[in-house]
Amino acid sequence: MNALDRILSHDRPRSKWLAAALVLILVVLALAPFLFPGAKSMSVVAKILVFILLVASYDLLLGYTGIVSFAHTMFFGIGAYGIAIASEKLGAGWGAVALGLLGAVLVSVALSLLIGLFSLRVKAIFFAMITLAVATAFQTLASQLSDFTGGEDGLSFKTPEWLSPSFEPFETEVLGLLIDGKAITYWLLFVVVLALFLLLLRIVNSPFGRVLQAIRENDFRAEAIGYRTVVYRTLSNVLAALFATLAGALLALWLRYVGPDTTLSFEIMLDILLIVVIGGMGTLYGAVIGAVLFVVAQNYLQDLLAVGATAVQGVPVLQAVIAPDRWLLWLGVLFVLSVYHFPTGVVGRLRALALRLKT
C-alpha cells in the first residue's frame, strides 16, 4: 500500500467507487488489444489514451493554476506535426521520430514561454484572449504552409518498422491475438501515457503544485507571501504545453497521419474543455474518467443521434435539431449545463459522496 501511495504521489482517489473505476479503466486499457481486436474499437481506445494525457496536461492549467488557454490544441498540433514532418522528410525510423519530437518540444517550449511572458504579466483574462488569437493564427499558418504541412489535406507518413501494421514478431498467435505493429504501438502509447500521467500527478502534488493551487485560489495573497506568480504561471503554461506536445506526438504515431482537423481544430479544444469539466477540474483523475466517458459517448452518441433523427423524420423542428450534424449543439448545451450545475465534475461528486457516507 505504501509503495502504491508513493507511485500515486499520495494523491489517493479518496472514494471507493472512483478507485474501482480507475482500476477497471487501467485493466481494460492495458488489455485492450486482447479485449477489443476490432479496428474501430482499437482506435477509440487509443484516442482515450491520448486524450487522458492531453486533458490531464490541460487540467494543470485550468484546474490547478486557474488560467484558461485556448492554445492547447496548438501545442498538441506542434507535437503531431513534428513527428509527421520529420518522418516524411527523413524517411521512417526512430531517428526521425526522435528528431521530430525534439524539434516539436523546442518549438512548444519557446512559444509557450513567449506567450506566457507576454500575457500572464497582465491579467488572466488577457491570456485567454491572446491564446485564442495566437491559436487561430497558427491554424492559418499550418494550412498556408502547404509544402511543409500538407495544408488542409494533412500528411500521411510511415512510422518506424516496429510500429508499422505489417510487422509481426511472432509466428503464432499469443492468447488468441496476432501481435502486430499496431498492437505494439498501442502498448507503447499505454506505457508512455501511464508514465507521463504519474509524472503529472507528482508535479501537481509537489510543493510547486501547491503554489499553483495557491495562485488559483488567491493570486494576490500568493504574491504577497513571496511567490512570483508570473514565474509560476508561466512555468505551468510551459509544462502544460510540453505534455500536450507529447500527446500530439503519440497521436501522430498511432494515426500515421496528421491534419488540421485531427489536431488543430477548435472542436478539439472544445472537447478538451468539456472533458475537463465533466471529469472534474482540479483533479487529474477527472481527466481519466472524463476522457473515457466522453470519447465513448462521442463515438456512439453520434450513432444514437442518427437513430433519433430517423425516428423524428418529418417533425419540423425536432428533425433539424436531432440531426447527427448538430452534435456540436448538444455538446455545447452539455458544456454550459455542466459548468453551472456540475462544476466539480464526476470525480468531485464521487468524493463528496464518499465524504457524506463517512460522516
Add this chain to the structure above:
Amino acid sequence: MTTSAVGTPAAPGEAIPKASFDWKPIALLVAVMALAVPAVGSTSSWITLTVAGLSMGLIVFVIASGLTLVFGLMDVLNFGHGVFIALGAFVATSVMGYGAGAGWGGFASIFAAMGVAMAVAGAVGWAFERIIVRPVYGLHLKQILITMGGMIVGEEIIKVIWGPLQIALPLPDELRGAWYFGDAGIEKYRIMAAGIGLVVLALLVYTLNRTKIGLLIRAGVQDRSMVEALGYRIRRLFVGVFVAGSALAGLGGVLWGLYQQSVTPQIGAQVNVLIFIVIIIGGLGSTFGCLVGALLVGLMANYTGFLAPKVALFSNIALMVAILLWRPQGLYPVTNR
C-alpha cells in the same frame, strides 16, 4: 511614460483636475498612414487603401465597442459576442431577401435590415445576459467557459435556422461601384459604412459624455461600488449596456456581411478573434482605445493586404505584439483594471 494615460477621453465639462490627453497613440495612427505613402508607391492607391482601411476600422469599432463597454463596466468578458455578429448578418440576409421580393429600394432594404438586425441581436442579447452571464458574475474562469459555450450553442442554432452553408449577401445596385477622384477609386459602400460608423461613434461619444446615463456608465467603469452606494442600480445599467452592445454587434454584423458580400455561420468566431485583438490593443475597457485600435487594425489589414498578401493574415497578431511590447496594458489602459 511621462504623460499619465486616461481611460476615456476627458470631456470638457469634467471635474478638475483634468487629466492630460495622451496623444501618442493618435500620433502612431498618423505615422502608420504616413509611412504607408512611400511603401505603397502611388498616391491614388494609397487613398483607396486608406479609405478602405478606415471604413473597415469603423465597422470593427461598431462591433467591438459593445464588448469593451461591457468589460469596462462589469468586468465581464463576453466570449460569445461573435454570436450577435453572425446573428445580425444572417437576419440581414433574410430581411434583404424579403425586401428584394417585395420590391423595396436598395436603401430601404439595407436600413430595414439594420433595424431588424439590431432589434433581434438586442433581444437575444437580453436573453443571453439573463440565462448565460448573470449566474456567473465575478467568476472569471466560469465566465470565459460559459460564454464560450454560449457562443458554440448560438452558432449551432444559427446553423439549424439558416443552414450550415455560406449565404450570399449582395449589395443593392445603388451601392455597387465606386466614385473616382482622379485615379483613386473609392467604393460607394465603404463610404456608407464609414458614415454609419461615424454616426455610431458620435452617438456613443454624446451618450457617454453628455448624458446622465453616460456619466453613470463612466462612473461605473471607474468605481462600481461607489455608484451603487450613491443609490443607482448598476445592474439595470449593465443590462442596458449589454443589450446596446449586442445590438451594435448585430449592426456591425450587417455591415461586415455586406462588406464581405457573403455570410457563413463561422463569421462570428472569425470576427471575434479580430475584435479581441482590437480591444487588447486599445486597452481592455477603454472606448477611445477601442476606436484607435480598430482604425489601426483596419489600416494595417489593408496596407499589408496590398503589399504582401501572405503576411496580411498575421498582420494583426504582429501589430498586437508590437503594441504590447510598447504598452503592456494596451494603448489606453483603464487604471483600475
